[in-house]
Amino acid sequence: MADYLENTLLNLVGTDTAVPTGTTEILPGDTHLYDTVTSAVLPMVEALGPDEILRHPCGDIAARFGPDTPDGLLLQTYIVSQHGNLMTDPQQGRIVDGAALNLDGPAVVGQGANQNKGPMAAALSAVRELRSLRRAVWLTVNCEGRSSHDGSRRIYEDLGVRAAQSIIAFGTNLHVSLGNRGRVDIRVTVSGAAAHSSQPELGRNPIPPAAEIVGRLPEVPLPPPHPELGPATATPYQFQCEPIAPHTLPSRVHVVVDRRLLPGEDPDAAVAAVRRQLDGSWPELEVIAGAAMFPALVDPSAPVVGALARFPTMYSRNAFDAGYGCSIGVPTVMFGPGRRDFGAGVVHAEAVSISDCRIAAAALAKAARTLCG
Known part of the structure; x- marks a missing residue:
């Protein structure tokens, strides 16, 4: 029988939040994206029982778990999928034997599975396990769709989220990304x-x-x-x-x-x-x-790196949102399930191992307890 993580992953992959074919971005406040997040993603966050939920007019969600302190953890997730554009039935989330895809055990196939939705399912599952926090854990759903830092600016500046450390839930093949080019x-x-x-x-x-x-x-x-x-x-x-x-x-x-x-x-x-x-x-x-x-570079001695110490580290040549947190003094790493293909496969197929999602969920929960418990 499917469990919470598996159901959440299939629901997320089955929800169309991709950049439309033939375009290169989704503009802030896009009506389709806002309505989809409201109907499909916001109820998932509400069901986790946060102490506070903030919503931006562009659709971004920030949910606080634990006391409202400035020295906690920001766990960022992203709802817009930007690749897998040539997949057949991209929103038909389905479970397949991962062996054919060089993945361990059962895997979920669908647009965004290994980029953002596998990591998001892991993050939601992790927060679901948190209890008795001493510092704030913020779970955010970032609606940025233009490959810019605008979503993070909205979360930090407009919604006023405060944190001392940050983890971006993103497909890194269970590596801790300490830096990337801008x-x-x-x-x-x-x-x-x-x-x-x-x-x-x-x-x-x-x-x-x-x-x-x-x-x-x-x-x-x-x-x-x-x-x-x-x-x-x-x-x-x-x-x-x-x-x-x-x-x-x-x-x-x-x-x-x-x-x-x-x-x-x-x-x-x-x-x-x-x-x-x-x-x-x-x-x-x-x-x-x-x-x-902005480029990102995190000191390996940062507490957020120590909280994920059992996993190997890496550096990335692609640009992502970690640079914004780093630019304002919040050490920001990327971590999550999902093996990315930056060659021809980037448009043809996306899949994530369910067992890797479980490993990531447990790791994120442990990191949150270490930093905020």
Whole structure:
């Protein structure tokens, strides 16, 4: 018979909270996401019997367990799933033999299973076991859908959640992530003038200068690699022409550059460096900052690391939300079940081992007791 964790995981995976196919983000306050969190996730949190529940107009939930103290633990979960976009029946959460997926024992397959929903089920299960706390344990459901720190800003600043340590429940394959690179999207717009492609002399084609700009990105000055986090990078990942019409030169080309940041780097300074490098490439050139996430780096001696001491540590090259907590002085690690695939599998299949979810739930409960019990 299915138990609480298994039922919770299947319900979460069966709830559509993914970034819609064909788009790259969910805007703050999205009506579908807000209503889905209200109907499907909020009742799960309420059933845990928190001492206080706070709700942000954008949908984020913060639930406090134990006394209202500033020196407790923030356990963050995330409801938006961003990958597994090409899965068949992505919300049809189902249990399969994990052996075929190189997972131990039964596994749940479905969108978000190994990114955020397996870890969320583990976090909910962990909080369910907490009793007689001396410090606050905050369980949050973060509704951020744009790969930015806006959700954490809302939780810390708007809702006023206070904590001395933080664990982000996220798929790390049961490793404790002590750090990750940050990132800033740099949006480059090259403007020209549209014309029919049979008479290009009547317009100004922005495609060649945009291609030249992409070719100059390797010349952007970058800091030396970090011994654990690897190199800073400047990688173009979107190239869009506007308008798209038959036999028509576009009037604008938009290039988006993923600039990965190392500890000590400032997003605005990174954008300014790219702007200087590209200055003079084309008369009508705009370089602006998009969404950004700070790098994260936690001292291995931090209490939150000690509370998860039986698990191996790791460092990640991708960017995530741990950087925000670290930037305001809250040591923030990532930990949870879920083996991530950052290659072709990132869009095709997501699954999480149920036994790994149980291990994570027990570990999170023990960490909360260690820090707040």
